[in-house]
Amino acid sequence: MAHGTLPVSQEVMESVRDKIRRGLLPQWAFSDPGIYQAELEKIFYKTWQFLGHTSEIPKSGDFVTRWMVHDPVLLLRDTNGEIQAYLNSCSHRGAPVCIEDCGNRKTFTCPYHGWTYDSKGELIGIVAGNKVYGQEMDRSQWALRKIPRIASYHGMIFGCMDPDAPSLEEFLGDLKWYLDILLARTDGGMEVRGVPHRWIIPTNWKISSDNFGGDPYHTAMTHRSAVELGIAPQDPLFASYGHQVVLDHGHGVNMITAAPGLKMPPYQGLPESLWPMFERNLTAEQRAVFKNLVVSVGTCFPNLSWVSPMHGTGGPGSPLTTFVNFRVWRPLAADKIEVWSWVMVDKDAPEEFKQESYLSYIGSFGPAGTLEQDDCEIWTRVVEHSRGYMAQNKDISYNNVLNYLMGLDRVQPVTDWPGPGVAYPTCYLDAISRSFYERWAEMLLA
Amino acid sequence: MSTVSATNVTYGDVVRLLFQEAACLDRRDLDGWLAMLADDVVYRMPLRITKDPRTGSDIVEGMTFFEETKVSLRTRVERLKTTSAWAEMPPTRTRHFISNILVDDGPEPDTLAVTSSFLVLRSRRDSEAVEQVFGERQDVWRKSDEGWKLVRRTIYPDQTTLTVLNLSMFI
Numbered sequence: 001m002a003h004g005t006l007p008v009s010q011e012v013m014e015s016v017r018d019k020i021r022r023g024l025l026p027q028w029a030f031s032d033p034g035i036y037q038a039e040l041e042k043i044f045y046k047t048w049q050f051l052g053h054t055s056e057i058p059k060s061g062d063f064v065t066r067w068m069v070h071d072p073v074l075l076l077r078d079t080n081g082e083i084q085a086y087l088n089s090c091s092h093r094g095a096p097v098c099i100e101d102c103g104n105r106k107t108f109t110c111p112y113h114g115w116t117y118d119s120k121g122e123l124i125g126i127v128a129g130n131k132v133y134g135q136e137m138d139r140s141q142w143a144l145r146k147i148p149r150i151a152s153y154h155g156m157i158f159g160c161m162d163p164d165a166p167s168l169e170e171f172l173g174d175l176k177w178y179l180d181i182l183l184a185r186t187d188g189g190m191e192v193r194g195v196p197h198r199w200i201i202p203t204n205w206k207i208s209s210d211n212f213g214g215d216p217y218h219t220a221m222t223h224r225s226a227v228e229l230g231i232a233p234q235d236p237l238f239a240s241y242g243h244q245v246v247l248d249h250g251h252g253v254n255m256i257t258a259a260p261g262l263k264m265p266p267y268q269g270l271p272e273s274l275w276p277m278f279e280r281n282l283t284a285e286q287r288a289v290f291k292n293l294v295v296s297v298g299t300c301f302p303n304l305s306w307v308s309p310m311h312g313t314g315g316p317g318s319p320l321t322t323f324v325n326f327r328v329w330r331p332l333a334a335d336k337i338e339v340w341s342w343v344m345v346d347k348d349a350p351e352e353f354k355q356e357s358y359l360s361y362i363g364s365f366g367p368a369g370t371l372e373q374d375d376c377e378i379w380t381r382v383v384e385h386s387r388g389y390m391a392q393n394k395d396i397s398y399n400n401v402l403n404y405l406m407g408l409d410r411v412q413p414v415t416d417w418p419g420p421g422v423a424y425p426t427c428y429l430d431a432i433s434r435s436f437y438e439r440w441a442e443m444l445l446a
Numbered sequence: 447m448s449t450v451s452a453t454n455v456t457y458g459d460v461v462r463l464l465f466q467e468a469a470c471l472d473r474r475d476l477d478g479w480l481a482m483l484a485d486d487v488v489y490r491m492p493l494r495i496t497k498d499p500r501t502g503s504d505i506v507e508g509m510t511f512f513e514e515t516k517v518s519l520r521t522r523v524e525r526l527k528t529t530s531a532w533a534e535m536p537p538t539r540t541r542h543f544i545s546n547i548l549v550d551d552g553p554e555p556d557t558l559a560v561t562s563s564f565l566v567l568r569s570r571r572d573s574e575a576v577e578q579v580f581g582e583r584q585d586v587w588r589k590s591d592e593g594w595k596l597v598r599r600t601i602y603p604d605q606t607t608l609t610v611l612n613l614s615m616f617i
Binding site for chain 2: 030053099100102103104169193194197198199202204208221222224225226227228229338343358359362366367368371372373374376377378381382384
């Protein structure tokens, strides 16, 4: 397998990058297996990947098993309380040292030959060790392999395969300002409820990443059933109000507000007991944006997305409750992803709110969510219908490019946005999508 | 055929009840299905995880795929009846295979505790893929003047990672 080699010439890829700047994307980006292989090496092994939240492993010995695309990861809190991430594959013959999803352990014994490791990754036990390997084998050479980089930001733990990658904080860049509004607004920070939802969707990772990152426009049609039901507003522009903010490194966020004149509770209806904490933990500029926020939805390039909407589950007129949902679109193939979806809530929130927030999430997102159901189905249809000759034709002509033209040269950034990034005065805009795919093309070209 | 003591119902009666319910779902008679649910129904589907069995249950009760009341289930059904619930427009085809039915006295008078295995197969559009979800259901059914009503259903999937792309159907 030609890992990392592009299935198109450098010249064609450069023209793809130039086209996406002008709002055109070749449809083969969604389904070409060669592009997928190149993405693994040039994008996924170079960027920070979300692994889990500190609240999932609060105590020494707590562990979860995760995946960085195709690399198995054992993420744990060691005996010193430090977070560690190892390749979950025995240094002896490669079997996983742990196949449980989560738990608490002091040691991990490989079931193949019995090599045992401690929470520092050290090889501390070998069956019949001295008799078969003698004193000469240096056990310290055969520790669990560490994930090259690991770092966390407000409880969000990331790993990176590239030892030379910029730091996590550098990678997140201006996105931190917007993440803080979700993750760092209350004194105690966020906690994950239960375990993540996991399910398989036969689609391409970019479709879901770009949908959350740059596509509030889809809500009017994809989620029209909510309009028909009277849960979502009739106004087809309802998800356009607010600002789309293009951030560096391919990240993007939509800070959606209510339609002009429509009164919504401040701070997404979060309990008033938390408001003094917003004063303490957020800047005046962040609070100014947060106060009018209805939905925060975006993507941290390449494949970590979030949505924090206000949603009701009881039908028309039922109260709207907000939640914070992060998800990783783990690519399994060009046409297959595994979704990992975590719901989080402020630790300091009243128990009653935590329960309402969870119910709001279950009703709208996750595989049974009334909004998510339709997204998954349509993303699947896109990939199924992008495999043919016309879609795969690598001549970048108008016959096989898709339309990312919305707002190009037409919508100008605002000058008075209080946050970082380039903010546009509408969320029905392909500015983030163009930036996302430009970053994608640049990384493939690198 | 033996009867369950408290309710004087035969095993065959219970089997017929579950098959009637499955038929409602597979024939898309969702109003008929709702009518089989008690107004105070609690309908849940917790997550399954892989873990060391010595450290407790592999069911995570605190996180679910479904955490429903009659009101929220009715909202789901009403949504599916719109013209734009794309997951089911055009409708998928499902087949609910219900088996391994065990019947016992329920926790309250006039109730039955019914455990069953389920295998739901689904076909979408012209896709060659056969989607499936399977596991166990633990029900409580209550006798009422309008027949038996489902009071509680807990659905335990056998998969930790669902291979259905969504749960736009009921189990």
